[in-house]
Amino acid sequence: MIRLAKLCLLALAAGVWAATAATDTARLPAAQLQKAVRSDSISIPTPGELFAALEKPGKTNWSAQYREPIPMTYRNRAQIALNLGGLVADGFIAVEAKDSQQVKNIGSDIIKLAKALGVSEKLLSRSSSINEFAENNEWDTLQEELEATQNEVKSSMRSHADQDLVILVTLGGWIRGTQVVTEAIMQDYDERSAKVLRQPALVRFMQSKIDAISPELRGEPLVKDVSEQLGEIQKLVSFPPGRAPTVDEVRKVNEAVDRAMTEIESKELPK
């Protein structure tokens, strides 16, 4: 009740918020920008943000973006982490499609892969929350729950000295999200939607995080391959500000992330 009262007060305050356009032309020097903090928990957007932007110009056929269920029996921890991220992105797709059965199926798969990595048993309660919210069609809450689940998996990894795997979860989610978004844009091209693909700094940041993981993990064939492909993807998403990529440019991004995703899903690891 107290919380609600506080929210009401804030809402009232909103009435007197000044819409203050920044009329001055303040500018921060490049040296200062370089020192800015960059962190996984705030600098890397969630699949939910990407999908929200994609949908602005018009409805997206989310159920057309489903993929076949992926194997649950990977033995390589890096591959499990990458696929876990991809599954979280799938969860967001199912939420966008408002498909409760699909959400439940993916929620169950997320828990299976998370357990394979030895993350906290507390995640089991997340699984039942996801099922409950899906049954009650609480889509906004489900999206929050998926984000919280992903963050809890990452927190558990950090506490188990698996810090290096965290960026792989994030990367897997971004690759799967980009695969879906590029497919959706190609199916129904709209310049406004296509503009979401411009993310060179984001890809550069993920690449820098991968460069910082242990040499052993970085040297694993799958991680090495995906990292190399990321360099190529970075070039493909470096459009000039304000210009929407053409259908052909979107296709090129799609082909690149498709290749990476196929390798991530495959039971045959690269040698």
Next chain:
Amino acid sequence: MKRCLPIFISLCTLGMSIGVRAETDTEVRARKEALEVAGAFSNDGFKVRDGHWCGMLMPHEHALVAVNLYAGNHYWFSAAAAEPVKKIAVSVYDETGKQVPTESYNNGEKAAAGFSVANSGQYYVSVDLVEGEQGSFCLVYSYK
């Protein structure tokens, strides 16, 4: 009530999360306050992202974080600080460092800045100490 649930979940996660470094009590308090500011935007359909950035505000220094935003989305960046900070401000800069015009909310140790993104890419959010002495702050953001 449903609108409050995401905030509740975020607060619960706050209690459970194990970050790279442990948050201080004042950062936790600042984060709770920042989430309450962000919660007000939930009434307009904004979703609070489950992530945050906490740190120390110093006089005459920008506390600056890089974020990656998508064209078409509208964002609100909400921050709160703990005593002895008296007043803060939030501002946004584009990838070249040029300040972006925003709507703003300022209420002493709480502040927020919101804008619609025209071009996808990297932006920088600055939290500044306007009045008071150095102290902890926390920033969260919401989008729709």
